[in-house]
Amino acid sequence: MSAIVGIDLGTTNSAVGVMVDGKPVLISSSVGVYLTESVVGVDESGEILVGSAAKEHQVLNPNQCAACFKRQMGTDWSVEVGKHRFSAVQLSSFILKSLKADAEAYLKTEVDRAVITVPAYFNNQQRQATIEAGKLAGFKVERIVNEPTAAALAYGVHETDAEKTIAVFDLGGGTFDISIVDFFEGAVEVRASAGEAILGGEDFTRSLARSILSQRSIMFEHAETKSPMMVARLIQQCEKAKRALSKNESTEILLPDAEGRLNADGEKFTVDRKMLLESCKPLLERIGIPVRRAMGDAKIKQQDLNQVILVGGATRMPLIYGMANEFLGKCPTGKINPDEVVALGATIQAGLINDDAGLEDMVVVDVAPFTLGVEISKELGQETRSGYFLPIINRNTVIPTSRSHSLVTISPNQVDVALNVYQGEGRMVKDNLLLGELKVKGVPRGPAGQEIEVRFTYDSNGVLEVETTIVETQQKKRMVITKHAGHLSQKELQSSLTAMEQVKTHPREKNANRFMVKRAERLFQELPTMLRNQLDVYLDVFEAALDSQDPNEIASVRSQLETFLSVHDPDDDDADDRVAR
Ligand code: AMP
Numbered sequence: 001m002s003a004i005v006g007i008d009l010g011t012t013n014s015a016v017g018v019m020v021d022g023k024p025v026l027i028s029s030s031v032g033v034y035l036t037e038s039v040v041g042v043d044e045s046g047e048i049l050v051g052s053a054a055k056e057h058q059v060l061n062p063n064q065c066a067a068c069f070k071r072q073m074g075t076d077w078s079v080e081v082g083k084h085r086f087s088a089v090q091l092s093s094f095i096l097k098s099l100k101a102d103a104e105a106y107l108k109t110e111v112d113r114a115v116i117t118v119p120a121y122f123n124n125q126q127r128q129a130t131i132e133a134g135k136l137a138g139f140k141v142e143r144i145v146n147e148p149t150a151a152a153l154a155y156g157v158h159e160t161d162a163e164k165t166i167a168v169f170d171l172g173g174g175t176f177d178i179s180i181v182d183f184f185e186g187a188v189e190v191r192a193s194a195g196e197a198i199l200g201g202e203d204f205t206r207s208l209a210r211s212i213l214s215q216r217s218i219m220f221e222h223a224e225t226k227s228p229m230m231v232a233r234l235i236q237q238c239e240k241a242k243r244a245l246s247k248n249e250s251t252e253i254l255l256p257d258a259e260g261r262l263n264a265d266g267e268k269f270t271v272d273r274k275m276l277l278e279s280c281k282p283l284l285e286r287i288g289i290p291v292r293r294a295m296g297d298a299k300i301k302q303q304d305l306n307q308v309i310l311v312g313g314a315t316r317m318p319l320i321y322g323m324a325n326e327f328l329g330k331c332p333t334g335k336i337n338p339d340e341v342v343a344l345g346a347t348i349q350a351g352l353i354n355d356d357a358g359l360e361d362m363v364v365v366d367v368a369p370f371t372l373g374v375e376i377s378k379e380l381g382q383e384t385r386s387g388y389f390l391p392i393i394n395r396n397t398v399i400p401t402s403r404s405h406s407l408v409t410i411s412p413n414q415v416d417v418a419l420n421v422y423q424g425e426g427r428m429v430k431d432n433l434l435l436g437e438l439k440v441k442g443v444p445r446g447p448a449g450q451e452i453e454v455r456f457t458y459d460s461n462g463v464l465e466v467e468t469t470i471v472e473t474q475q476k477k478r479m480v481i482t483k484h485a486g487h488l489s490q491k492e493l494q495s496s497l498t499a500m501e502q503v504k505t506h507p508r509e510k511n512a513n514r515f516m517v518k519r520a521e522r523l524f525q526e527l528p529t530m531l532r533n534q535l536d537v538y539l540d541v542f543e544a545a546l547d548s549q550d551p552n553e554i555a556s557v558r559s560q561l562e563t564f565l566s567v568h569d570p571d572d573d574d575a576d577d578r579v580a581r
Pocket of ligand 1: 010011012013014171172173174200201202205239242243244246311312313314315316317338339
């Protein structure tokens with residue numbers, strides 16, 4: 001049977017793995033790292049760049065690149081990238097295609113089946129959009145798995161005999177999820193999940209940038225419109241500072257000038273942990289809310305937890321570590337790299353679907369992280385008031401699940417009913433998210449009170465199907481809730497596939513060289529004149545070697561350039577964690 005790959009499609013980074021000899025193994029990208037930055041760019045020749053090359057390209061060309069688009073999944077957002085306009089689904093599909101190419105290069109065979117992870121708190125639209133991105137990239141998406149569940153699976157696979165309750169605290173680049181998970185007798189059972197779909201490490205970086213600008217009486221939003229280059233550069237510097245502060249008490253960054261240029265002799269700014277904490281206080285407060293909700297839903301107290309594991313790059317921040325400790329009453333532990341654990345779990349899930357011989361049988365039980373229901377009207381005295389939410393599947397119900405509820409018409413001779421489907425915890429639908437609308441027609445004429453049975457079926461991918469039955473006539477109507485902004489019909493999917501085939505992607509085998517040029521070009525701007533001149537020579541020679549297409553020549557010149565870069569543009573302190581081993 002062909003392999004199924006496991007994919008963590010992250011806001012900031014993505015990764016792909018496959019089962020090898022009964023163990024999940026991550027696959028390195030064309031530039032030799034496990035994590036592919038979730039950035040897409042278009043270079044001067046109109047070719048699509050993905051990952052590290054795109055991330056470097058972004059620093060000098062923010063308008064030709066897109067990042068953080070996972071946050072826009074399931075919406076009708078689109079962005080101009082160079083001469084193209086792409087939706088979040090299309091951008092995600094470029095990342096998935098790149099991971100597919102890495103897996104195919106590693107396995108030396110075509111790979112067309114995948115398990116893809118999503119934040120537990122992703123709604124129906126966002127899950128559907130992820131499945132569509134998978135299809136556009138040429139995958140059959142075998143399963144959508146919640147990120148914290150995948151992380152628990154990566155831990156649980158070694159501990160099939162252990163009985164314990166753990167908290168998975170997952171703060172990635174764009175989302176926060178907390179899950180309370182039981183391990184027992186080869187089962188991984190999620191008791192409760194809660195989270196925020198728009199709260200992650202990127203917000204911490206932006207808060208820091210906002211705070212630096214406000215110290216100079218500049219409004220972030222204003223600067224973003226007026227000098228996007230400057231803001232993009234400042235964010236890049238803040239990202240560096242944020243990572244450095246995970247190791248050191250304070251650090252220094254270079255402030256870009258109004259055009260977004262960095263100059264080694266330019267203005268410097270010292271950032272310390274206290275400033276990061278102050279600028280991020282509102283974000284930290286938001287983290288507390290889902291944590292309390294998940295603990296309450298799981299009916300668990302701090303002392304009942306046996307372990308807290310951290311998932312997602314942003315949990316490397318000491319302030320987040322401290323926060324997890326404070327909220328959950330336990331020092332987080334865990335041996336697996338927080339950036340890689342989700343992809344490893346997705347790979348194990350792929351192995352379970354594929355009946356991988358090396359895996360002991362494991363049962364994975366997940367829950368619906370939010371309540372699903374419909375809008376109803378209520379008769380209050382003489383008055384009928386609409387806009388109330390009737391839950392049909394309550395949050396943290398074990399999935400897959402199917403639940404039904406009887407509704408009745410409110411007016412005499414009412415032949416149509418508009419059934420609005422919502423997700424959320426609000427008592428009124430205005431506080432919840434509209435997922436779709438189902439028109440029920442053909443209700444028999446008669447007095448009010450004609451019965452309609454509504455059945456919700458929520459599958460293990462977190463996708464909802466709604467079925468209505470007019471009780472008297474037994475007439476049924478079904479709808480899979482796929483209707484969402486940006487949703488592609490089969491025909492649209494096909495034409496999008498054709499259109500995407502026209503877009504030229506930079507060849508995988510040339511990615512590493514492209515990345516090096518982009519990195520060198522970015523560094524060029526930051527160096528003092530003397531070093532700039534040196535780098536200029538290295539770049540000229542490297543580009544000439546690339547033109548010559550002589551592999552030996554390229555390799556020798558490349559290593560000189562590599563040495564220069566490693567001295568003058570050292571990676572982050574934690575870069576070792578991201579290098580493929
Ligand atoms: P993920 O989506 O799990 O790859 O997490 C990406 C997020 O983790 C980004 O917002 C990064 O800025 C953040 N991150 C990665 N490494 C560190 C670090 N050493 N210190 C602070 N934040 C980090």
